[in-house]
Amino acid sequence: MIVGLFALGLILPERIGAAAMALAPLGSAMAVDFAIRLTGQGARELPIVHALGAGATLMLFVFGAGAFFETQAGLRGFRYEGAGLFGVAVAIGLAAYGNGLMAFALRRAEGKRRREIAIVLVSSLVGLSTVVSFAPPLFGMAVAPWSILALPIYPALLVYGILRYELMAANVWARRAVAYALVLLLAAALAGLLAAAPLSFVAPSMDFASLWLVVATAMALAFAFGEPIRRAADRLVYVSPEISAEMIALWRADLAGADRPSEAMEIARTHLRAAMRPFVDVTLSGDGPGPALRCADDGGKWEATLAGFEDSPPGARRLAIVYADVLTQSLDDIDRRRSREESERLAELGMLASTIAHDLRNPLNIVNMAAAAAPAETRAEIIEQTRRMNRLVAELLDYAKPWKIEPTDIDLAAAFGDVETHIASDAHLRADPFRFAQAMDNLIANARAAGGRVAIFVEATRDATLVHVRDDGPGVPEEIKDRLFQPFVSRSSEGTGLGLAIVAKIMAAHGGSVALGAREGFSTCVTLRFPA
Numbered sequence: 001m002i003v004g005l006f007a008l009g010l011i012l013p014e015r016i017g018a019a020a021m022a023l024a025p026l027g028s029a030m031a032v033d034f035a036i037r038l039t040g041q042g043a044r045e046l047p048i049v050h051a052l053g054a055g056a057t058l059m060l061f062v063f064g065a066g067a068f069f070e071t072q073a074g075l076r077g078f079r080y081e082g083a084g085l086f087g088v089a090v091a092i093g094l095a096a097y098g099n100g101l102m103a104f105a106l107r108r109a110e111g112k113r114r115r116e117i118a119i120v121l122v123s124s125l126v127g128l129s130t131v132v133s134f135a136p137p138l139f140g141m142a143v144a145p146w147s148i149l150a151l152p153i154y155p156a157l158l159v160y161g162i163l164r165y166e167l168m169a170a171n172v173w174a175r176r177a178v179a180y181a182l183v184l185l186l187a188a189a190l191a192g193l194l195a196a197a198p199l200s201f202v203a204p205s206m207d208f209a210s211l212w213l214v215v216a217t218a219m220a221l222a223f224a225f226g227e228p229i230r231r232a233a234d235r236l237v238y239v240s241p242e243i244s245a246e247m248i249a250l251w252r253a254d255l256a257g258a259d260r261p262s263e264a265m266e267i268a269r270t271h272l273r274a275a276m277r278p279f280v281d282v283t284l285s286g287d288g289p290g291p292a293l294r295c296a297d298d299g300g301k302w303e304a305t306l307a308g309f310e311d312s313p314p315g316a317r318r319l320a321i322v323y324a325d326v327l328t329q330s331l332d333d334i335d336r337r338r339s340r341e342e343s344e345r346l347a348e349l350g351m352l353a354s355t356i357a358h359d360l361r362n363p364l365n366i367v368n369m370a371a372a373a374a375p376a377e378t379r380a381e382i383i384e385q386t387r388r389m390n391r392l393v394a395e396l397l398d399y400a401k402p403w404k405i406e407p408t409d410i411d412l413a414a415a416f417g418d419v420e421t422h423i424a425s426d427a428h429l430r431a432d433p434f435r436f437a438q439a440m441d442n443l444i445a446n447a448r449a450a451g452g453r454v455a456i457f458v459e460a461t462r463d464a465t466l467v468h469v470r471d472d473g474p475g476v477p478e479e480i481k482d483r484l485f486q487p488f489v490s491r492s493s494e495g496t497g498l499g500l501a502i503v504a505k506i507m508a509a510h511g512g513s514v515a516l517g518a519r520e521g522f523s524t525c526v527t528l529r530f531p532a
Helices: 002-008 014-021 024-039 043-063 083-108 111-129 146-150 153-164 172-196 208-224 226-237 245-256 261-275 314-373 376-400 433-450 478-483 499-509
Strands: 066-070 076-080 281-283 292-297 302-307 420-423 454-460 464-471 513-517 524-531
Touching: 002 014, 002 024, 014 066, 014 076, 024 043, 024 083, 024 111, 043 083, 076 083, 083 111, 111 146, 111 153, 245 261, 245 314, 261 281, 261 292, 261 314, 261 478, 292 314, 302 314, 314 376, 376 499, 433 454, 433 464, 433 499, 433 524, 499 513, 499 524
Parallel strands: 281 292, 420 454
Antiparallel strands: 066 076, 292 302, 454 464, 464 524, 513 524
16 A cells, blocks of 8 residues: 555655655555565564554655656656655665565574465565666756556565465455456556557646547556456466366266275375376375375265475465365265166175075085985195184175174273284273174184284274274285275285175174374284274
8 A cells, every 4th residue: 555655656746645655664664564564584683664654654654755756758656855855765775674584584484484475575676676766857857757656566466476375365355356456467567558659649848738648548448458457467367277167077977987995095096186286196095195086985975185285386286185075976876876886785695694594504515414324634724714604604694684783892902812912001992892792703714824923903093993904925916905805805815705704794784984004114904993
């Protein structure tokens, strides 16, 4: 506002204009105030800065800042005289101090912080350069201050920095400010061209009314291009492709073709690689370099977080936020489809299990009785194989039938047998004792079958209890990772392929989840998440 009033002083009536020209020291003081708050340096000098700016401006109001003059071409200028010379000295000194603070801070700043300080410093230097044409009159040269026509660049750069690098809280009104600043830039250029045109429709010596006529004409022409200018302003602030309904629909259509989260991750990487620079990774874990979009299944609902976007402009972050919402909805859809398919598969499996139980158990009993007369070694092998077949039938029946969960407090200290355990002191768990024991038996048996060290870690978070079963065996083959908790998928040739599927069903019945991961020192980590 101070800079605007100062510039208007050249075309306002003399008494009001002279008062506006006296605002120079106060404008410099406010600029230094901003520089101190931006850089965090020189805070102790802030009262002195305010006193100098306000005191010098008050003195110019009382004793006068100077006088207006007219050039040979009939243009108006202002010459600082008497007390005005002191005011100019204060204004220049404060401006030099503020710019020096920002230049010093710029050398030590990095990343987004460096760009914030740089854009404010550049805007400040542009603002300072627009008043250089007030210097010649101090030495007796009657030159009009033409450089002040470049003044709209100053707020344009400042507002651009505020929005692009988030110097302040930005909102829709500030976005419009960029557009209007660009309109003013165009108007200033047009006003200069109209005033300097050889066949100008105004007289060479412009009075107050004719000058305003030129400005009004320039503004009207500038606002005629308002819409493309507003689009240009959005592209300046949000340096990324425009997010349209067509683009979002294309994203959704591509993601709808994914059957597994890993497939959705690959599609998401392709989309973001095409839309953003630098490349943004999309992961199913919380680790890794940024910038990245990290997705996690938080108890049956997918959530995405941005990592490494601290230095990114608002446009890139806005696109990532919109895309994260689209991606998590698609991941939820994948889970719903898989859950529906799982229900249908369970119904079919229940009918199959009943048929198998009926048609297979009687023959197995006959085989066992017939084996009684076989040699001991043969009999032992027959009994072992029929036991495995009976276990498969029992697990099929158990997996296919509906369960009733009755949670109680679990004694964690005694829940894991002789396995190495690390239990957090604040960990507490409510679960169905039988089903919890069944899940742990399956997981521990799998981990031991993999070979090596087996350890269980229990931790408590704000909204869940996490049980991690880890081993340092050969790990899970890459080709079955996405299907590990589905029926008849096993990393062991001796397994039935139902153990981990039963674990997943147990966790779903508790309203929790099971996930495969990895932790330092272990090749495999299966995490059970029980809601608090």
